[in-house]
Amino acid sequence: MERDLPSDRFMELDAGDDDALLIQRIDSNEIIYCPPKRKYKLVGKYVMGDKLGEGSYGKVKECLDSTTLQRRAIKIMKRKTLRRIPNGDQNVQREIRLLRRLRHHNVISLYDVYHNEAKGKIYMVMEFCVTGLQEMLDRSKDKKLPIWQANKYFVQLVEGLEYLHSRGVVHKDIKPGNLLLTSDNMLKISDFGVAEQLDVLAGKDEITTSQGSPLFQPPEVAGGARVFSGFKVDVWSAGCTLYNLTSGKYPFEGENMFRLFENICEKPLVMPEELDPVLKTLLEGMLRKEPSERLSLNLVKSHDWCCKKHPRTEEEVSLGGDDDRHSISIVPYLRSNYYDSESEEELFTEHQLNESRNQAECKSEMSGTDLQETRGAHTKRRRRKPTSCISVKSITSCKQS
């Protein structure tokens, strides 16, 4: 696997010095680091900020609309990478096409698309979200949300889905990982890479493919049906999502894909004991194996569990804004552009770095939060480092004494 090393992470060795070729032991105190240069960069009218996350398609950075000063997220993809993913390029084009035409408060907005042919990059500027449901689940106790909170998000999911379906869009990949949240707790359905636009003039919602996440696939897909109802696929996946949010479990599991699909098709649905009977009837209705018997979205929407006011009994799982994770990362970039001066640069040694690392770890152990928690909402795996990148400025005493 090839991986691009950040260009600012190389060692500047004294070129003319023969001794530098020998292996030397350097005391950590003697290596001097400087914080990463935050170079001001514009893509279109957007000022680029820190990386929020990374996925198989590319990375997501925070950015700032320089004309309106609104925070946005920018998805950056390389054509080269896309070509290596099956249907990669096609999926991105599809997502762009679909999102351009969609406008709803529970569907992620796409504001701008840029192509940089020279660099072979595609940029998608989208709504900024602070976190996603999967991330919140990972952080929560027992990997589930309080009922009232799950209800709050689920109702929004249904609203967003209703809109998508009314526009003839089948999402096909509804799962907590694709449901993002803004800082004001609005749920945004995202990732339209495998979604499908139905023909306006076709009266039916028949589709023939579904490539969403296996755990959330309905029996008709797992069983390999040739043609099936698209909307009912989304209802099933939304049902799995609700099951997952409220119980921390998945309705069907399996040690491998084959077993999983077999279980989805054949195993009877087992309800988590602790759920209340009204919620159970909703889940049971959404997870009926036979698509024609499965609840329609409209029935889901008017189900008692959705209409009911749920008392706030358990404590909320927060969006995770208790540290600086949600503060805007653009400022240093702006500063470097407008007030640039080398003198302000802070240099520090590895020793100091380790110290601060240890301190941070102690702190996080005490507060019980994981230091390596993911920050951005737009990806699953991302490690946070005390300094995001480091460069060895100069090695002062590397000559043999």
Place this chain on the structure above:
Amino acid sequence: MSLFRKSPKSPQEVSKALKDALTALERSDKKAEKVSGKAQEDTSKSLTQIKTMLYGTSDSEPQDIVLAQLAHEFYNSNMLLLLIHNLHRIDFEGKKDVAQIFNNILRRQIGIRSPTVEYICTKPEILFTLMKGYEHQDIALHCGTMLRECARYEALTRIILYSDDFYNFFKYVEVSTFDIASDAFSTFKELLTKHKMLCAEFLEQNYDRVFTQYEHLLNSENYVTRRQSLKLLGELLLDRHNFSVMKRYISNPDNLKLMMIMLKEKSRNIQFEAFHVFKVFVANPDKPRPILEILLRNQDKLVEFLTRFHTDRSEDEQFNDEKAYLIKQIKELKPLPPDQ
């Protein structure tokens, strides 16, 4: 009782006070030319007290029991209707309070029940009075706020849609005062789009009446009305819930003619919206004969027109694909066999 600490009034007392004040207000207004200052003051005071009960203050949360009692008083004394009837007599701040109080009581929920919604269902006059509010400049926007809150509930939307008064909206959205017209339009849109199944059923059942009136909006003198109504038309027709309405709409040659005229409007925005309706006529796999005739009669002109249509939208791939598809479809139209 201490002189300095007024004991807070009970919900019963406050609603009685409000009712008396409103009655006085109404009476004085009918008798004399001028509204009584005293009655107006009393009304505002009671409204402020009620608002505090409902929304609480910075250091006291609203209490459930008080809310329940207040709502109960309101239902029993028919207060919501009384308030709306007298809305134009209440002062400016008071009008805003009324809207806030109304919306709060409306949102009240017990388990899965919404008692105020159930109550209004038995008193639909409340809804009709609110709609009539659009005819009075000084209360139109307040009534709009309350109506849109009502439109969140399917049961109330049903009453509104199936009433004769609903068709007044076709007038309201065109009134000369811009803010009122646009407020009325957003309510109108909300009513027709919020509850998909209900709206689809309503449009199907009342197709002729609605679309005859709708055509007037599309032919309006007013640019904003034309543009907004065309955009909403596109949204309604392309909503899958309204599939059968769409099929019906695109088989009528008059509608096609109208869209072709709109394609040539001066405004580019209108042209673009018209395109999205026009495309459905052409893409329809079973076009009725009259539609085919129009398309065939204009075949060459349409191809030429579309080829030069919004060529600067190069970044919108979907639009260009659709345009290319339409051009191809129109080019390939076969002459019809002679009429038998």
